[in-house]
Amino acid sequence: DIQMTQSPSSLSASVGDRVTITCRASQSITTDLNWYQQQPEKAPKLLIYAASNLQSGVPSRFSGSGSGTDFTLSISSLQPEDSAFYYCQQSYSTPYTFGQGTKVEIK
Amino acid sequence: QVRLQESGPGLVKPSQTLSLTCTVSGDSISSGSYYWTWIRQPAGKGLEWIGRMYTSGSTNYNPSLKGRVTISVDTSKNQFFLKLSSVTAADTAVYYCARHGGSGQVFFDYWGQGTLVTVSS
Numbered sequence: 224d225i226q227m228t229q230s231p232s233s234l235s236a237s238v239g240d241r242v243t244i245t246c247r248a249s250q251s252i253t254t255d256l257n258w259y260q261q262q263p264e265k266a267p268k269l270l271i272y273a274a275s276n277l278q279s280g281v282p283s284r285f286s287g288s289g290s291g292t293d294f295t296l297s298i299s300s301l302q303p304e305d306s307a308f309y310y311c312q313q314s315y316s317t318p319y320t321f322g323q324g325t326k327v328e329i330k
Numbered sequence: 331q332v333r334l335q336e337s338g339p340g341l342v343k344p345s346q347t348l349s350l351t352c353t354v355s356g357d358s359i360s361s362g363s364y365y366w367t368w369i370r371q372p373a374g375k376g377l378e379w380i381g382r383m384y385t386s387g388s389t390n391y392n393p394s395l396k397g398r399v400t401i402s403v404d405t406s407k408n409q410f411f412l413k414l415s416s417v418t419a420a421d422t423a424v425y426y427c428a429r430h431g432g433s434g435q436v437f438f439d440y441w442g443q444g445t446l447v448t449v450s451s
Contacts, residue, residue, distance in 0.1 A: 224393075257436075257437040257438070265443075266428075266442065266443055267426075269438060273437070312377070314436035317379075317392075318392040318394070321376055322376070324376050
């Protein structure tokens, strides 16, 4: 199985800050990497697919980059509603696997 | 608007079989465009992909579940199903159904709201 490792596990930032979350794969997954946001008691919501493509309806402050084994999710100007867990997921091969998650809190 | 809705017992006894249904609306399972998937999340933990089914009937399962999983479909009812046998407390989780596309479109764009299944005697 491909292991996905996110960092940090949690972060706290102020409204308006730029936030970056990293995700590393245990082997190259080209750009087969997706990002999800999960609010408490809700299903995950797709933010970014294929490493850098913004899902329809997702605010443009979210962006993704990377290829191979190293990827980043950035929030350009953190908003109160961005407080959530964020997960990366590889779609290179089954079993599809997720990172352990990053908790983003607002200071 | 595509919607997925999980249903099934919220409590299952150890060693028994967990059975869940996902009802899809706004899209036809038999259209052949998507894979229909189950994912679970233990309380306070991360997400685990359980397996998927294509409309042809082909399936892929997570080897970590050691052959306990079966995913099937009823296209006449636009539903697909999860069966997980020989459950233990470790199978207690919120179970989600979701869909993803084919090659180049392998991302989970629609999810159900999730259903909590507790394994306990």
